[in-house]
Structure formats: C-alpha cells, structure tokens
Amino acid sequence: MQEQIIEQLKADLKTATVELLPLLWQKYFGKTGLVTVALKELNALSIEEKRAKGPALQAMNAEAREIFLGYQESLAASEREKSLLNEKEGLGTELVKLGHLHPLSVTIKQLNDLFQSLGFSIAEEREIETDEFCFQRLNVPADHPARDMQDTIYIEEPNILLRTQTSSIEARVLAGYKPPFKVVSPGKAYRNEKVNKSNHFIFHQYQGFVVLPETNLKDLFGIFTYLFRHMYGDEVVIRYRNKYYPEVEPGVGPDMQCFNCHGKGCAVCKNVGWIEMGGAGMIHPRVLAMAGLDPKQCMGFAFGLGLDRWVMAKYKITDIRTLLGGNLAYKADQHESII
Amino acid sequence: MKVLYSKIKELVPDLTANPREVAEVLTMIGMMVDGFRELEYMGQKDYLLSLETRNRVDCWSLWGVARELAAYYNLKTKIPNPLETRVAKELHIVVGAREAVRRIRAVEISGLKNQKSPQWLAQFLAIYEMKSLNLLVDLSNYVMIVTGYASHLIDKDKLQGNLTWQINKQQRVINTLDGSELKLNNGELLIVDDENVVALAGLVGTQVASISEESSNVVLEMAVYDSTLIKKNSRQLNVVTEAGNRLAKEMDAQSLALAFDHLLDLIINEAGGEVLSQCDYYPAPRVMGVISFDPKSPSRFAGIEIGEAKAMEILLALRCQVVVDAEQWLVTVPSDRGDLTMAEDLIEEVIRMNRYDSIPSDQLPALPVTRDLTKPLYYLKDDLRIILAARGFDEVLSQPLVDQQSNEQANYLPWQAIVTQNSVNEEFPVLRLGLITSLVAQCTNWLKKNIEPVRIFEIGKVFGKEAGKYQESEHLALLMMMPTGAKALVQLQQELAVVMGQIGLVDLNYQLLKKAPALANHHSAYLISADGEELGVIYKLAEVELGMIYVAELDLEKVVEIVARNKQVAVCELTQKLVVLDANLELASRQKLQEKLVEIKKEIGLDYLWGLVVSDVYKLDKNYRYTVRVSYQGLGDQDAKTLHDKLFN
Numbered sequence: 001m002q003e004q005i006i007e008q009l010k011a012d013l014k015t016a017t018v019e020l021l022p023l024l025w026q027k028y029f030g031k032t033g034l035v036t037v038a039l040k041e042l043n044a045l046s047i048e049e050k051r052a053k054g055p056a057l058q059a060m061n062a063e064a065r066e067i068f069l070g071y072q073e074s075l076a077a078s079e080r081e082k083s084l085l086n087e088k089e090g091l092g093t094e095l096v097k098l099g100h101l102h103p104l105s106v107t108i109k110q111l112n113d114l115f116q117s118l119g120f121s122i123a124e125e126r127e128i129e130t131d132e133f134c135f136q137r138l139n140v141p142a143d144h145p146a147r148d149m150q151d152t153i154y155i156e157e158p159n160i161l162l163r164t165q166t167s168s169i170e171a172r173v174l175a176g177y178k179p180p181f182k183v184v185s186p187g188k189a190y191r192n193e194k195v196n197k198s199n200h201f202i203f204h205q206y207q208g209f210v211v212l213p214e215t216n217l218k219d220l221f222g223i224f225t226y227l228f229r230h231m232y233g234d235e236v237v238i239r240y241r242n243k244y245y246p247e248v249e250p251g252v253g254p255d256m257q258c259f260n261c262h263g264k265g266c267a268v269c270k271n272v273g274w275i276e277m278g279g280a281g282m283i284h285p286r287v288l289a290m291a292g293l294d295p296k297q298c299m300g301f302a303f304g305l306g307l308d309r310w311v312m313a314k315y316k317i318t319d320i321r322t323l324l325g326g327n328l329a330y331k332a333d334q335h336e337s338i339i
Numbered sequence: 340m341k342v343l344y345s346k347i348k349e350l351v352p353d354l355t356a357n358p359r360e361v362a363e364v365l366t367m368i369g370m371m372v373d374g375f376r377e378l379e380y381m382g383q384k385d386y387l388l389s390l391e392t393r394n395r396v397d398c399w400s401l402w403g404v405a406r407e408l409a410a411y412y413n414l415k416t417k418i419p420n421p422l423e424t425r426v427a428k429e430l431h432i433v434v435g436a437r438e439a440v441r442r443i444r445a446v447e448i449s450g451l452k453n454q455k456s457p458q459w460l461a462q463f464l465a466i467y468e469m470k471s472l473n474l475l476v477d478l479s480n481y482v483m484i485v486t487g488y489a490s491h492l493i494d495k496d497k498l499q500g501n502l503t504w505q506i507n508k509q510q511r512v513i514n515t516l517d518g519s520e521l522k523l524n525n526g527e528l529l530i531v532d533d534e535n536v537v538a539l540a541g542l543v544g545t546q547v548a549s550i551s552e553e554s555s556n557v558v559l560e561m562a563v564y565d566s567t568l569i570k571k572n573s574r575q576l577n578v579v580t581e582a583g584n585r586l587a588k589e590m591d592a593q594s595l596a597l598a599f600d601h602l603l604d605l606i607i608n609e610a611g612g613e614v615l616s617q618c619d620y621y622p623a624p625r626v627m628g629v630i631s632f633d634p635k636s637p638s639r640f641a642g643i644e645i646g647e648a649k650a651m652e653i654l655l656a657l658r659c660q661v662v663v664d665a666e667q668w669l670v671t672v673p674s675d676r677g678d679l680t681m682a683e684d685l686i687e688e689v690i691r692m693n694r695y696d697s698i699p700s701d702q703l704p705a706l707p708v709t710r711d712l713t714k715p716l717y718y719l720k721d722d723l724r725i726i727l728a729a730r731g732f733d734e735v736l737s738q739p740l741v742d743q744q745s746n747e748q749a750n751y752l753p754w755q756a757i758v759t760q761n762s763v764n765e766e767f768p769v770l771r772l773g774l775i776t777s778l779v780a781q782c783t784n785w786l787k788k789n790i791e792p793v794r795i796f797e798i799g800k801v802f803g804k805e806a807g808k809y810q811e812s813e814h815l816a817l818l819m820m821m822p823t824g825a826k827a828l829v830q831l832q833q834e835l836a837v838v839m840g841q842i843g844l845v846d847l848n849y850q851l852l853k854k855a856p857a858l859a860n861h862h863s864a865y866l867i868s869a870d871g872e873e874l875g876v877i878y879k880l881a882e883v884e885l886g887m888i889y890v891a892e893l894d895l896e897k898v899v900e901i902v903a904r905n906k907q908v909a910v911c912e913l914t915q916k917l918v919v920l921d922a923n924l925e926l927a928s929r930q931k932l933q934e935k936l937v938e939i940k941k942e943i944g945l946d947y948l949w950g951l952v953v954s955d956v957y958k959l960d961k962n963y964r965y966t967v968r969v970s971y972q973g974l975g976d977q978d979a980k981t982l983h984d985k986l987f988n
Contacts, residue, residue: 099730100733109721122717123713128809177712181709201763202738218642221695222700223703225701225703239696241366329790338725
C-alpha cells in the first residue's frame with residue numbers, strides 16, 4: 001500500500017508543472033489526500049496494530065514529503081533559471097564618449113593646484129583695462145620705453161584697452177586688498193600682432209605676486225625652482241639673471257637650460273643653451289606706493305610666465321593658432337587625468 | 340647692441356676673460372647675450388656678441404658695455420679722453436624749438452680731405468651691417484657705435500645761411516639721404532637753413548647738404564633732444580634709423596661732449612682740416628641728485644649677506660661717488676646712468692654685480708599664511724570643467740576677437756558690440772558678445788574632419804557695452820550635435836540640469852524666447868532663468884544641413900550669485916514615510932505654472948517639502964491642466980492631506 005503511494009507520487013511528479021504542484025499537494029497531503037487518509041487509518045487500529053503498522057506509515061509519509069518538496073525545489077530552480085535566461089543581457093562594444101579639458105586648462109589647473117598647495121590665492125580680473133591699471137600703476141608711464149615692447153589694442157585710445165599683460169591683475173589686487181597676500185593669476189593678454197603660425201594677438205600668461213612685511217629674491221628663486229621642478233622634474237636646471245622690467249626692481253630673468261642640448265647650444269635655444277621662461281623680480285617700490293602701500297613696511301615679489309609656448313611644446317603643437325582654433329582635437333580613446 | 344670682442348679688449352686692456360666668459364657675465368648682469376658669432380676682423384679671429392640692452396641706453400655703445408665689464412671685474416677702462424676743442428669764434432646757430440633740444444654741440448671745419456675709408460673702418464662698419472660711404476660719414480657712424488651718440492655732418496658749401504632747429508608748422512615733402520620722399524605734417528623737429536630742410540632732427544638727413552667725397556668744408560653737429568618727440572616723429576613718419584633708436588631714449592646730454600670731441604679728434608686725425616668756429620648750446624646742464632642708500636638693504640632684498648665693503652666696492656666700480664654719512668650712504672651716480680634715480684636702483688646694481696647665482700635657489704621658502712582671496716567664480720568654473728568632461732563634453736577655447744557677423748548671429752544680450760580701434764587683424768574687429776558661434780564653428784570644423792560625436796563646451800569671457808559702460812562676464816556654452824531627425828533639445832536641457840544641479844543651482848526655468856538669435860530655430864529657443872534672473876538661452880540651430888545642433892549659453896557670474904544666495908541642503912534625517920499626493924492646476928502657460936510652483940514651495944516650506952514634480956500636462960481649450968505630485972516629509976497622512984487641500988483647493 002505505502003509503496004504504491006510512493007510509486008504513484010513519483011509517477012505524478014514526472015509530468016508535474018509549477019501550476020499542477022498545488023493540486024498534487026492536495027492529492028497526497030490534503031485532508032483527503034492519499035497519504036493523509038493512510039495515516040488516518042491508523043486511528044481505527046488497536047495499539048498493537050498501531051505499533052506494528054505505524055512506523056512504516058510514518059516513514060512513507062516522510063519519504064513522500066521529501067520527494068515532493070525536493071521536486072518542488074528543483075522545479076523552482078529550473079523555472080528561475082529559465083527566467084534569468086530570458087532576462088539575460090550582454091556587454092556592449094560601443095565607445096564611451098570621454099570628455100577632455102583643453103591643454104591650456106590642464107596646464108593652468110596643474111599650476112593652480114601647485115600654488116594653492118603653497119597657500120596662494122587665485123585671482124582673475126577684467127580683460128578690458130584702463131591705461132592706469134595696465135601701465136601707470138605698474139610703473140610704465142606714458143613715455144616709458146617699456147611701451148615700445150608691446151603694441152596695444154585700444155578700445156578707446158589712450159585710456160581703454162585690452163590688457164597687454166596679466167600684471168594688471170596685480171595692480172587691481174594691490175588696489176583692492178590689504179596685504180599680506182600670495183596670489184597667482186592665470187589669464188589672457190592681448191597684443192596688436194598679425195596672426196600667423198608663430199604669433200597671435202592673444203596669448204596666455206601666468207602671473208604670481210606676493211606682498212608680505214618681509215620677503216626677498218631668495219624666496220622668489222625658491223618658489224620658482226619648486227615650480228619648474230614640479231613641471232619638468234628634479235633634473236631641470238634653472239638660472240636667474242638680472243633683467244629689466246619696469247614693474248620690478250631688482251628684475252629677474254629666469255632661464256631653463258635647454259632640454260634639447262643641455263646647455264651646449266642648438267636650434268631650439270637659438271644656440272645660447274638656455275630658454276627664457278618669463279620674467280620676475282621684487283615689486284617696484286613705486287608700484288607699491290601707487291597702491292597706497294609704504295615700501296618701507298612691506299615688500300613683494302612678482303613673476304610671470306608665458307603659457308602658450310609651454311603648452312605647445314608639451315603637446316607637440318606646431319601652430320599657435322591651433323590653441324584657439326578649430327584644429328585642436330582629442331583622441332576618442334585617450335584620456336589625460338584631469339583630477 | 341652688437342659688441343666686437345676685440346674692441347672691448349681695447350677698451351678694457353686688462354680683461355682676461357675669453358669671449359664665452361664675457362658673454363656669460365654680460366648675460367648674468369643684465370645684458371643677455373642672445374647671439375654669439377665667430378668672425379674675422381682685420382685678419383684676426385674675433386667674436387661678435389649680440390646683447391639685449393633694454394633700458395640701458397648707455398650700453399647702446401661699446402663704451403657703455405666696456406664700463407659694465409670693467410665694473411664687474413673691477414678693472415680700469417681705456418676710454419679716450421680728448422681735449423675739448425676750443426676756438427674763440429662762435430658758430431652761429433638758432434634754436435627756436437627750445438623745449439625739444441637738450442644740447443647741441445657743433446663745429447665748422449674747413450680744409451678737410453674726404454676720401455674712401457681705411458680698411459679698419461670699412462670692415463668694422465660691415466660687421467654692423469653698415470655700408471661704407473666715405474671717410475667722414477663712416478667716422479660719424481663708427482663713433483655712434485662706439486659712444487652711442489649719433490652725429491650729423493653737413494656740407495657747409497651747400498648751406499644757405501645759418502642752421503636753425505625749429506618745429507615744423509607746414510605740410511611739405513623732403514628727400515631723405517636714402518633717396519625716398521617723406522611727407523611732413525606738423526610738429527616734427529627739423530634742422531633747416533635759410534631756405535631748405537637739412538634734416539629731420541635725430542632721425543635722418545636730407546639731400547640738401549649731404550656729404551660727398553668732394554666735401555671739404557663741413558658743419559659737424561651732435562645733439563640730444565626730447566626723446567618723446569623723437570619717438571613720436573619716428574612713429575608718425577615711420578622712419579626707423581640707428582640714430583633715431585638711440586635719440587628716442589633718454590640719452591645723457593652731459594656725456595655728449597666726450598663723444599663729440601672723440602669724433603672731432605678722429606676727423607682731424609684722419610681727414611685733416613681746421614676748426615673755424617664752435618658752439619655748445621646746453622641751456623640746462625644736468626645735475627645729478629644724491630641718493631640716500633642703506634648699505635644693509637642689498638642683503639635684505641637678496642636674502643643673503645652682502646657685506647658693506649662689497650657694496651662699496653661695487654658702487655665705486657660703477658663710478659659712483661659715495662659719501663658715508665652715519666648709517667646711510669650718500670651716493671651720486673655718473674651722469675650717463677640716468678636709469679639710477681632711487682635707492683632700489685642702487686640695491687639692484689649691488690645685487691646684480693654680486694651675481695644672482697650667489698643667491699641659493701633650491702630652498703622652498705616657508706612663507707607666512709595669508710587669507711584666501713580666491714573668488715567663488717573660480718571654483719565654480721574649475722568644478723564645471725571637471726563635471727562637463729565627466730559628462731562627455733570636450734573643452735574648446737576660442738579667440739575673443741571675432742568678426743561682426745558672428746556677433747550678430749548669436750547675440751541674445753541687450754549689449755552693443757565693442758569695436759577695437761586699431762587692431763591689425765581687420766577680420767576680427769569686435770569683441771565677442773557670446774560663445775555659441777565659436778562652438779558652432781568648432782563643430783563644423785570637426786565634422787569636416789570626420790570627428791564625431793561632437794559634444795563640446797567653452798568657458799570664457801564675453802564683452803559688450805551697456806548704458807555707456809563696458810561690461811564683461813564669464814559665460815559657459817555647450818554644444819551637442821545629434822544625427823538628422825533627432826529631437827534632443829530636452830536631452831541638452833537635462834544635461835544642463837544635471838551640470839547646474841551639481842554646482843547647487845536647481846529650479847532652472849524656461850520660457851520661449853521672444854526674440855531668438857538668427858542662428859536659432861525660433862520655435863525651439865528658450866530663455867533660461869532662475870530665481871527671477873535671466874541666465875541665458877538654450878535652443879536648436881535653424882540650420883540642419885550638418886545634423887541637429889543644440890546649444891546653450893549661461894552667464895556664470897549670475898549663476899554664482901544665485902548659488903551663493905540660495906544654498907541648497909539636500910541631506911535630511913528621514914523618520915517617517917513620505918506622503919505623496921497629487922493635485923491638478925489649470926493655468927495659462929508654463930510660465931504661470933513655474934510662478935505657481937515657486938509660490939507653493941514657499942508655502943509648504945523646506946521643513947515639510949520633500950519634492951514637487953509635474954507628472955502630467957493636458958491641453959485644455961484655453962489653458963493647460965498640470966498634474967502636480969507633491970511629496971511631504973515630517974507630516975502624518977492627515978496633516979499632509981490637510982495642508983495639501985489648503986494649497987490646492
């Protein structure tokens with residue numbers, strides 16, 4: 001009898017589906033199910049008969065349930081697998097569009113990050129400037145020889161112009177804030193030059209200036225050397241020589257030993273072994289005085305770098321117009337870290 | 340300035356440094372040698388050094404460079420010291436332009452034997468790329484290179500009357516020595532005789548009384564003028580000469596005499612002749628001021644110890660007179676060093692002659708902590724670049740000077756374009772009013788070069804004039820290019836919302852632009868605003884030939900202000916479930932809806948408002964029905980419903 005029930009259950013389960021399982025459960029384990037009825041029949045037996053037949057019936061009940069639940073579990077697993085198979089997704093091969101920053105922005109960001117780590121602020125200012133802030137407050141009066149060096153684009157000659165140098169930011173900060181301060185200021189400057197492969201009327205400068213109760217050329221040189229080592233590596237050789245700029249005194253011309261010939265002289269360095277890297281110096285006392293500061297009470301140093309040639313060399317750009325024109329592009333699958 | 344090494348050796352006989360060492364020293368003390376050439380002069384190997392002398396007009400001469408080297412090595416110079424020519428007879432000249440003339444020395448010489456120049460002179464001038472003409476003219480040019488002072492020789496036999504220095508007051512044409520015609524306007528400093536213009540003073544002579552090999556009676560003049568006037572004349576007439584380059588600088592009138600007498604000595608020695616008369620017009624001889632100098636100051640500026648003895652040695656080597664007065668020194672500088680006027684000038688002299696490479700340069704200074712002056716706009720731009728790159732946008736930069744048409748096509752601002760007055764690039768005469776046209780040009784260029792997809796942005800300044808004032812503002816522009824047929828304006832809108840949301844600007848509002856730029860499809864052009872301020876535009880380009888191009892431009896200076904005054908705090912501690920309720924609003928337009936939503940948000944307040952979205956729009960006859968879904972936080976079901984009913988019923 002018990003064996004028949006087990007065999008019948010196995011036979012039923014062979015064709016069972018998820019939907020049929022509840023009915024089969026009722027058929028065997030419901031109130032009138034085959035297993036339940038067989039167990040109930042024990043109630044009518046005497047104690048001796050119960051002792052004789054009971055264990056076999058209980059064993060049949062346990063076996064039947066194990067078979068049923070085992071099958072139910074395997075069926076559920078099979079159904080889930082079918083469902084997962086239906087929902088399966090693959091990976092694509094389409095190229096993800098990466099965004100890139102302009103090389104000038106990357107370079108400026110690297111410099112800004114460096115100087116901010118040294119406690120410098122970043123200042124930006126107007127590009128339409130007055131003669132006063134672009135020249136006079138930087139110790140470049142109307143008839144000063146320094147004006148020969150830069151042809152100015154005027155909006156309203158002689159007083160309203162496009163700034164010829166980012167030093168005008170220094171003049172603005174000196175006029176607007178009380179020292180002490182340490183500031184760097186990246187920005188555009190304009191010169192009245194014809195555009196061609198080598199020259200542009202717009203170029204990018206990186207200006208820095210510090211005004212403190214006491215500072216000196218040794219501080220300036222230390223900052224500058226740190227900057228160049230950061231950008232070019234510890235092997236870089238820098239020299240500092242005297243150079244005239246109207247807004248500083250003493251003036252400094254920082255040069256980097258030619259990376260191509262290591263000082264021997266070649267076409268890159270015009271055979272002098274060194275490459276000019278900008279201008280620097282102690283802020284001229286007249287510049288401080290024009291900002292209402294007492295040169296006896298505070299001192300400062302300033303420096304300026306041209307960014308365009310630097311960026312062009314780094315990214316192997318041969319035409320300066322590329323920086324602000326349509327020919328600059330980015331390789332879709334290459335990415336320089338911008339963080 | 341070019342310097343022949345052998346000539347420097349003549350002027351500083353005890354100099355032992357070789358040409359390379361001389362070049363290095365000159366570079367380090369302020370005159371960068373940017374050219375070094377080996378050549379032959381008078382049968383000997385020699386070297387030509389090209390120097391950058393900038394503000395040192397005294398060093399536009401061999402004498403000046405020799406003095407620098409002598410000072411550096413603390414050696415003596417052998418600069419000629421000729422006797423001043425003294426004759427009793429006064430050469431009569433007339434100086435009408437007194438304000439323009441600092442000093443004139445002139446002599447009349449007769450019985451000269453002009454001829455071809457000797458080899459040493461012709462070869463010397465050839466090195467300086469000057470053509471040898473005749474002995475007298477060549478000597479004049481030679482002395483200009485040696486001393487820095489330009490001179491002018493006039494054939495006395497061709498002169499009509501006396502020489503007069505006067506300011507030109509009429510339009511006229513002169514024929515210069517090189518044979519070209521020059522139109523004079525007004526205000527030029529001229530040297531004239533009774534009938535003709537003899538020279539454009541300080542710049543170029545005319546053919547009227549020019550020197551030839553037959554000239555035997557001459558007037559020699561050497562002068563220093565108002566440098567500003569010479570510079571102005573040179574620029575206005577576009578006359579650039581060696582003489583003019585020098586006289587456009589503040590030359591020392593005092594030292595002119597030595598140069599003049601040196602030239603006169605050479606002329607008499609080489610060409611014979613007799614000085615008949617002379618004059619020296621020098622109404623206001625230069626008096627050098629005394630500079631008070633703290634001998635400790637070079638150490639303070641350099642950051643290293645430079646002893647007082649060293650400072651004194653350097654100042655004396657630079658030919659300064661120094662009087663020690665307690666802790667201050669009273670220093671008088673030589674007259675040819677007009678660039679030295681204050682204590683800081685002397686500090687620089689001491690430090691540069693002590694060489695900058697004596698100052699350590701490998702120590703990062705521990706500068707004092709100072710306050711951060713960086714403005715929020717900088718950080719905003721910095722963050723935006725990173726966010727936009729992360730969203731797949733490439734950064735491009737364009738030039739702020741553009742053509743007129745570009746400005747007109749994309750302008751949406753109430754600004755007038757700013758036109759430059761003197762740009763040499765006539766094709767780019769105006770400052771840009773916006774960034775979109777540059778992005779479109781960039782997109783076009785990339786498409787021509789098969790670069791796709793195009794998603795680009797630019798952050799940069801735009802410029803304009805409003806109510807007579809010059810304005811400039813930092814803008815952000817985005818461009819997204821999609822295939823033809825795409826309808827992706829909403830995609831760009833979402834990009835903008837994500838990017839602006841990341842920097843704290845939510846609730847961007849849009850309304851159809853009343854006056855769309857010419858570039859735009861005016862049916863798909865919207866004004867972007869937030870917090871009651873117009874921020875920019877978003878639109879689809881009208882031109883579809885290349886594909887569908889979507890652009891947006893925003894004023895970042897306004898964005899940063901709004902972000903600063905509406906600080907967003909999204910974080911909250913959630914203690915009970917949100918209550919989400921819908922409501923319908925019948926309103927005439929999107930604009931009205933936005934106004935209503937602002938009002939509702941205010942009424943709910945940040946403590947109870949989780950979020951508010953428009954979940955459906957239905958067009959009615961005249962109005963729109965907007966379904967608004969409000970999520971309340973911190974309120975029970977009943978309280979939320981009560982508030983909701985109050986707001987919407």
